[in-house]
Structures are given as C-alpha cells and as structure tokens.
Amino acid sequence: MADEANRTAFLEIQSRMIEITGKLKQVLNQLRNKEGDKKRAYLTLEELRQLSDDTDTYKSIGRTFVLEPKSVLVDEQEQKLKDSESAIASLQTSKEYLEKQKAEVENNLRELLQQDPGLARLIMSMTAM
Template sequence: MSDEANRTAFMEIKGRMIETTGKLKQVHNQMRNKEGENKCAYLTLEELRQLPDDTNTYKSIGRTFVLEPKSILMNEQEQKFKDSETAIAALQHTSNEYLEKQKAEVENNLTELLPQDPGLAQQIMSVTVM
C-alpha cells in the first residue's frame, strides 16, 4: 500500500473509533440513568410496603402533591421498576454488545494497519507524545 492510502485508512479508522467510543459512552450513561431510576423505584416501594394500608399517601406532580391510595402508588413504582429493568437489559444486550463488537473490530483494523506501515506508526506516536 502507498503511504497516502495508509494515512487515509488510518484517518477513517480513527473517525470510526471516535464515533464508536462516543456512542458507547452514551449507552453507558443511559444505563447509569436507568439504574438510578431503578434504585429510586425500589427504595420507594420498600418504604411504601412498610406503611399500613390505611395511611394517606401523596404523589408528587411537579411542585404539587396529590392524595393517592397506597395501592396505586405501589403499582406505579412496581411498573417503573419493571420498565427500568427492561430498559437496562435492552441496552446491555443490544446496544452495548453491538458497540463493544464494533470497537473491537476497529481496534483489529488498526492493529492490522500499523505493521504494514512502520512510518505511519512512528508518525502517530510522535503526534500523541507531543
């Protein structure tokens, strides 16, 4: 391969690596948010379970609190808990795994490209060291 073709291939691989890494970070942030929602719903459920059935419970709607039966609040929290677990599983099994495979593929492409052009590897190292 010519020197210019190797540089072009490297720039393409570099762009794909940046894109894949960004998407992977976004998926991790979404998973972290859903885990927080999951924990909040779980803790709320645990507190509601400790209350007697005839206790007045209130639901927060913005800055307002509305009187709601305990059973309705528990059902809502259970649904939030289930929804967040489903979302976490979907993010883990589809997006995260796919992006991890993409990242590994890009890294393989890079490791295959560098031995073909030692000059390119030296240029990359000199740019990253500075």
Template sequence: MADEANRAAFMELQGRMIEITGKLKQVQNQMRGKEGEKKRAYLTLEELRQLSDSTNTYKSIGKAFILEPKSTLVNEQEQKFKDSEAAIASLQTSKEYLEKQMGEVENNLRELLQQDPGIARQIMSMSVM
C-alpha cells in the first residue's frame, strides 16, 4: 500500500516538474522577446536623437508611411523601451518564483527517493525498457 502511495506521489511530482519546466521555458522565451523589443527601441531612439528637429520622419503603419514629428516618434520609442523594461522585470519575478518551485519539487523528489529506495529501482527499471 505504501509502495503505491509513493508511486502516486512520484508520478504527481513528476507531472509538476514537467509543468513547471514548460512554464519556465515559456517565461524565458517571453523575456528574450522583450529583450529584443527593448534593444530595437533603444537603437531606434539613438538614431532618432542624431537627427535634427527639422528632419522629416515617417512612421510605418502596415505598408504605408505617415509623416510624423520627430518628438512623437521619440516619445513612442521611449514608451516602448519603458514598457519592455517593466515587462522584463515582471517576467524576472515570475522566473524566480518558478525556479523556487522547481527547487522545492526537486527536493521533494529527493526525499521521496531517499525514503523508499525501492521506488528508485522501479523507476530505473522502467526507463531501461
């Protein structure tokens, strides 16, 4: 009976580990995307700042280009930069939380395997087949 309970606990922990790993990968991908957005906004800002205020600047909307004042484009890029930084900070918090959960699940798995070495042998025999 205890063997079945340990096996069920292992399966549950394994499921949580897979779920957390998936979420962690998703957060990391989102962070990479936001880092790219932040870098594009920064580089665009740097290029815009080099232009004189009298330079004609255009904003791309789909396939069309609309004449916009330089100050409007600078404000938009600054906002994109700030939004990206805020999103990255939020995602970093999520990542740290998920990493903490992952550590807890790993510790629980270790404890379970130390309590019942028989389950470790069963798991090893299942993975060999």
C-alpha cells in the first residue's frame, strides 16, 4: 500500500520536474532572444548617434526602404532597447522562480527516495531496461 503511494508520488514529482524543466528551457531561449534584440538595438543606436542630424536615414519596411528623419529612427531604437530591458527583467524573474520550483521538486524527490530506499532500487531497475 505504502509502496503504491510512493510510486504515485514519484510519478507526480517526475511529471512536475519535466514540466518545470520544459518551462525553464523556454524562458532561457526567450531570454537569449531578448538579449540579442537588446544588443541589436544598442548597436544600431550607437551607429545612428554617430551620424550628423542632416544625414538621410532609411527605415526598412519589408522589402522597401522609406526615408525617415534620424530622430524617428533613434526614438524607435531607444524604445526597442527599453522594451528589451523590461522583457529581460521579467524573464529573469520567471527564470529565478522556475529555478526555485525545480530545486523544491528535487528536494521532494530526495526526501521521497530517503523515505523508501526500495523505490530507488525500483527506479534504477526501470531505467536499466
């Protein structure tokens, strides 16, 4: 009876671990993408700032280029930079939360295996198959 309850608890912990790990990978990928967006916006902004104010600047819209004042492009890049920074901060918070959840699940698994050493042997025999 207790054996079956421990096995059920293990399966629940295992499914939570898989779910949390998947979410964590997703957040890490989003974080990496936003870091790239931030870097592109920063570098573009640095290049734009080096241009004189009377320089013709063009904005890419699909396959077309449209003449825009430098100030409009600078404003857009500054906004992209701010948006990226706020998204990164939010994703960082999510990452920390998921890492805490993952550590908690790992701790629950460790406690379960310490309670029932027979469960550890059963798990090891299942992975050997």
